[in-house]
Amino acid sequence: MSIAPLSPDQRDSLQEITNIAMGQAGASLATLLNTFVNLSVPRINLLALPDVSGSIRNLVGSDVEVTAVRQSFQGYLMGEAIVIYQQAGCKELASMLGHTDELNQAAETELLLDVANILVGACLGGITEQLKGISKENNSGELRFSAPSVMAVNVPPETLINPEKLSWTHALLVEVNFTLENRNFVSHLVMLMPEKTIEKIRGVLDEFIASF
Amino acid sequence: MTTPILVVDDSAMARKMLIKSLPASWDVEITQASNGHEALQAYRAGKAHVMFLDLTMPEMDGYQVLETMQREGLDSFIIVVSADIQPMAQERAKQLGALAFVKKPVSPGIIESVLREYGVQL
Amino acid sequence: MSNPANNLPDFIVEWIDVGIFVVNRNMEITLWNHFMARHSELQADQVTGKNLFSCFPDLPEAWLAKKIQSVFLLKNFAFTSWEQRPYLFRFPHNRPITEGCEFMYQNCTFLPVKNESGEVESVCITLMDVTDVAFSQTMLKEALESLGESSNRDGLTGIYNRRYLDQQIAVEFDRAKRYGEAFSFILFDLDHFKRVNDSYGHLGGDEVLRSVAERVGSMLRTTDTFGRYGGEEFGIVLPSTSIEDSCFLAERVRQAIEQTPVNFQDTPIKVSISMGVSAFKIDQSGYKQLIDEADQALYASKKAGRNRVTCHAAS
Numbered sequence: 145m146s147i148a149p150l151s152p153d154q155r156d157s158l159q160e161i162t163n164i165a166m167g168q169a170g171a172s173l174a175t176l177l178n179t180f181v182n183l184s185v186p187r188i189n190l191l192a193l194p195d196v197s198g199s200i201r202n203l204v205g206s207d208v209e210v211t212a213v214r215q216s217f218q219g220y221l222m223g224e225a226i227v228i229y230q231q232a233g234c235k236e237l238a239s240m241l242g243h244t245d246e247l248n249q250a251a252e253t254e255l256l257l258d259v260a261n262i263l264v265g266a267c268l269g270g271i272t273e274q275l276k277g278i279s280k281e282n283n284s285g286e287l288r289f290s291a292p293s294v295m296a297v298n299v300p301p302e303t304l305i306n307p308e309k310l311s312w313t314h315a316l317l318v319e320v321n322f323t324l325e326n327r328n329f330v331s332h333l334v335m336l337m338p339e340k341t342i343e344k345i346r347g348v349l350d351e352f353i354a355s356f
Numbered sequence: 357m358t359t360p361i362l363v364v365d366d367s368a369m370a371r372k373m374l375i376k377s378l379p380a381s382w383d384v385e386i387t388q389a390s391n392g393h394e395a396l397q398a399y400r401a402g403k404a405h406v407m408f409l410d411l412t413m414p415e416m417d418g419y420q421v422l423e424t425m426q427r428e429g430l431d432s433f434i435i436v437v438s439a440d441i442q443p444m445a446q447e448r449a450k451q452l453g454a455l456a457f458v459k460k461p462v463s464p465g466i467i468e469s470v471l472r473e474y475g476v477q478l
Numbered sequence: 479m480s481n482p483a484n485n486l487p488d489f490i491v492e493w494i495d496v497g498i499f500v501v502n503r504n505m506e507i508t509l510w511n512h513f514m515a516r517h518s519e520l521q522a523d524q525v526t527g528k529n530l531f532s533c534f535p536d537l538p539e540a541w542l543a544k545k546i547q548s549v550f551l552l553k554n555f556a557f558t559s560w561e562q563r564p565y566l567f568r569f570p571h572n573r574p575i576t577e578g579c580e581f582m583y584q585n586c587t588f589l590p591v592k593n594e595s596g597e598v599e600s601v602c603i604t605l606m607d608v609t610d611v612a613f614s615q616t617m618l619k620e621a622l623e624s625l626g627e628s629s630n631r632d633g634l635t636g637i638y639n640r641r642y643l644d645q646q647i648a649v650e651f652d653r654a655k656r657y658g659e660a661f662s663f664i665l666f667d668l669d670h671f672k673r674v675n676d677s678y679g680h681l682g683g684d685e686v687l688r689s690v691a692e693r694v695g696s697m698l699r700t701t702d703t704f705g706r707y708g709g710e711e712f713g714i715v716l717p718s719t720s721i722e723d724s725c726f727l728a729e730r731v732r733q734a735i736e737q738t739p740v741n742f743q744d745t746p747i748k749v750s751i752s753m754g755v756s757a758f759k760i761d762q763s764g765y766k767q768l769i770d771e772a773d774q775a776l777y778a779s780k781k782a783g784r785n786r787v788t789c790h791a792a793s
Contacts, residue, residue, distance in 0.1 A: 162365040164460045167439030172552045180444045185366060185414050254562040265554035291557040356370045
């Protein structure tokens, strides 16, 4: 199945919608961690699946090992969100939450799951809310999230996603970076969505663009 | 009197959304900029009596624009329009000389009430 | 509940085999379904309106209160999983207690309950009994681990196989290269093994292989890796060992094998081995060269009349 690339207007609109959603996600994270969160300009890419791994490597860097948490979402939108942490960031996060002693593995993992859950929930919730606000049709379906789970620990970033295991041919890659001020913490949020969801979003974006 | 206003945002869609939310009765001449450098350029050309400024932008972001203007003693009525809704972001923007802070997505009527609050003639 | 047919949702919430309860901002319980009542042995009317933590002093209060607060504050779902935190409530489970966990394994979901203006009024917590899942997962993990281990083993002798041996050589080679540590490799081969097979049959041959493997294995340190390289060929990886020490060990092994024949169906079979020893050197192109050098030394032992040790460095 082939899919049309996003038009510059579609990309720009989705980028702005994502930007607003990640603002909410950043504020949630800031509340949780009681610190200031620096937000990047989000990047939107519609990719053929074989290009996704390379794109993630470019995003994170090739010389690092990462730990990743995945969470799937269904309902108004469908897909999977992946939060990628760099190793140093995990320890940093633990120390911020007052775990000064050596964290046991379960507590550290729980923390990574919690942060991922907050970022994914706020970011996707924000996107969905805005899309629903724009569209006059297809407003049914709340977004429902699966429990987050660890997908990989200390692996090279390009090995995170195996295109052969996915039945989709394309993926909408939404990259959002969160950094904590004065802290060595970086996380990346990547969303993968199948063609059907991409077309749904494209439809809503077109409605949005036409309204100007 | 026509007021020169400057809308600064890296997203064309965000600029459109903002422009659409300006009060209809306000007599303005609109200039647009997509990053901080363009914004300062337009300001120096006298096109920004009122500036609507985004914070998160590539190249030169909104904080850097505010810092530059403060350092160089440049004076404008700056309203920050940002998706970054952390209280600390608002505080920082205001410390750097922004008069008001409007959260994205910009809700209808909010710009008008901010402008009236600061006594802008509409 | 007089007539369930009139209020099906309430009926389902009450009787579904999932724990459901709701707390308000003051952490007071406002709903407590039958699952919760049955497992906690506290009925809804005993806990409703009371503080969750005073009803259940065993709950991890600091952590759980923070978790629930975050749902009020962030208006977002939250989750807990048995893999990180086996249980919230100390509920008994109906599996044999000999299987390890005292309490029911639980997965929980925290749902924000919003009012019309979008504020979170209370938090609904669902609790799933995942004890069965946890047990099967644990068993699966153990099975996979033993499977992984057996894929590294040689079926006949029970010592490591070539795949694992190669892997260990590669690992030790990298370590030696990085930290400049000594490390040696011994390759050895049973002399005239074909004759053993011809004279005593394959069963005799197999017994010789098993017995040699066992005897050599008993002479090594736990840090050494000993494996069957294929056919009648064996390899030993010796971390932190100089070539001199390895040659000394090889000579002891050679003598031990030569001195005691293998007993097969009350018949002693005389066995000897030829050995080649090589050691890590900084200028080696890779671990394959290290293996090659041991192989060359082994070949030299064979050529010089078998039943002897040759060190590559000395050759």
